[in-house]
Amino acid sequence: MQTPATDLPQLINITAVAGKIFIDGEWVVGEGGSIPSIEPATGEVLAQVGIAGAADVSRAAKSAAVAQQEWAALPHPARAAVLRRAGALWEQHAEEIGGWNVREVGAIPALAGFALHVSAAECYEAAALPSAPLGTMLSSEEPRLSLAERVPVGVVGVISPFNVPLILGIRAVAPALALGNAVLLKPDPRTTITGGIAMVRIFEEAGLPKGLLQLVPGGAEVGEALVTHPLVRVIAFTGSTRAGRSVGELAGRYLKRAHLELGGNSAFIVREDADVDQAVNLATWGSFLHQGQICMTVGRHIVHESRFDEYVEKLAAKADSMFVGDPAVGQVHLGPLIDETQRDRVHALVEEAVAQGAILAAGGTFEGLFYRPTVLSRPPRTAKAYCDEVFGPVASVVSYSTDEEAVDFASDTEYGLSLGIVSRDALGALELARKIPSGIVHINDQTVNDEANTPFGGVGSSGTGSRHGGLDANIDAFTETRWITMRREPGQYPL
Structure with missing residues (x-):
């Protein structure tokens, strides 16, 4: 049975995390200083939020790469358990996080509640990924066993926007973690509490080991540092088509995959x-x-x-x-x-x-x-x-x-x-x-729908196709395919 919200300790101690980013399991002052989080309805300053710099991204990527190897080596039930606990925590702390969503993002309570429902669902769906089949057995013309294995990419950069920061962050964060990766999360600085701090705190409480989810809010400089860092192998970006073109171009230059979910009309x-x-x-x-x-x-x-x-x-x-x-x-x-x-x-x-x-x-x-x-x-x-x-x-x-x-x-x-x-x-x-x-x-429905188990994405200037949601789309997005062969005896070649 879930603990009633009134009996739960506060998830977000805004005084303790104000003006800080989250690097390698610690709340620290970022290279970019801090900016105010403004409530759009009133103009009131809700809190100061930390801003990262390029050096913070580099530090985070290095520690994430180390933590990722141990995380990926864990038995799959251990990773799944963290995702299940995270799903329950979204539900248990819905009232508190929903309050931040209403005030910081300007969402009406119904939308804030829906975002929390989807956030929990994304974690529950992701909890099935660690035990998914690891690959396929292939035919071979040689006397050998031939396999295609799915392996984690390593470190994933997630760049999320201001408008629905919970859903548009967690739908990449949860499956990437479940599949054995580490994540560097860059939310929009305007909604860092909802789209960043809340997510980090949920996974902290769920028992995610340090270094696997790190928070680096910031502007274009931080985004560029994420895309260009050699240890960050995949970028999951949600935002405008204009910004997405820049991210895609830069990712292509550095020979890494960018999953782009962009604008629409x-x-x-x-x-x-x-x-x-x-x-x-x-x-x-x-x-x-x-x-x-x-x-x-x-x-x-x-x-x-x-x-x-x-x-x-x-x-x-x-x-x-x-x-x-x-x-x-x-x-x-x-x-x-x-x-x-x-x-x-x-x-x-x-x-x-x-x-x-x-x-x-x-x-x-x-x-x-x-x-x-x-x-x-x-x-x-x-x-x-x-x-x-x-x-x-x-x-x-x-x-x-x-x-x-x-x-x-x-x-x-x-x-x-x-x-x-x-x-x-x-x-x-x-x-x-x-x-x-x-x-x-x-x-016989309108266009705004979202479910955690369905592939989501657009064509044309709306993005690079279905890269979020559903077993196949998530595995494709956040793993690499490795070909493996095994012979009973070493092969013989004519040279």
Whole structure:
């Protein structure tokens, strides 16, 4: 039976870890000093968080490489047990960590709770990886035993973003550790408490040996040090397409794998036979959850012309009815955007679209970092609010007349992350989906979904394919394949 949350000791003593990073099992002052963690809803300083430098990354990588060898040599039940304990700890400390998620990230409590559920699930799923088959037996034309063995890569660098820092960190951290690797974690400095300190503390309490999970928050300098360090063999990066291109280019130069989960501008197709009320319910979640700060967010609503006017009217009415405010002090539908830079970018895209001919059906205003859910009707296809990733609560709605036109609209993008289609004819919707490049497809659902046991990833500018989630994807991401042969007697060669 789990210990009630009220009887648990505090997981995060923010005073003890304030202004520090985590290197080789110790909380130490980083080379980069410290910065404030700001609550976006209020502007209040929650704590000082430590910032690493390139020298910290080098020190962490060296100690991680040593610790990894002992960790990989442990019997698989020992590694699995750590992952199971970590899963239970996410559940036991959900209230405390969820509070940090609400205040530091600006997530509404429902999203914070979902993130904690997925974090626990990722650890439970990862606990099955240590006992997974180690490889395959191969045919050989020679009189020998021929094997393909999966072995840990060694040290993995995980770079996670601000928007959903728990899920987007743990989905790489947990399987990488389970498969016998060590991890250097670089969360976004704006959400280091939620996306870094909480994760380190969970695994500390779960009994993970020192050196196997190290925390090196920082900016581009730290990211570059992670990618270029010779002991870091694989990079798992989640973030913008722009930053991902830089990471991929640098990783290629240093001949190491980079698993890139990048931006999106997901399409949501509402077919002629769809129920508009059901579609609007799905679309509201898909476009406005977490203020639209999710890579899978519905950006482009592609609605059959016979349903278009009703759809826009009802989606706009829904947007106008939603409450926007501080998720820590009241029940709201949307919290704040992460900072002023992001708010100003979102607003500029909305204003530009209206200037280009889009009809502002709802929203388009803000107070502080609280941006109203916004509906743009009939924006031109060249408007950036329509064709680019906004990362804000902005829904662009266009109409189509034929399936061919719907495919053209949905495919007319550099991104290919998630796709949603609403139709009473599910098989017909699936046939439509097969004509549209996308890493994820949801029929009669919106685009924002995540489960720990499923492969996740996009195509095109949305990333390098399914590299997170599921047995096969995780093993492929965080192990190397080694060919082994054995002969009864030494072979004879003619030279």
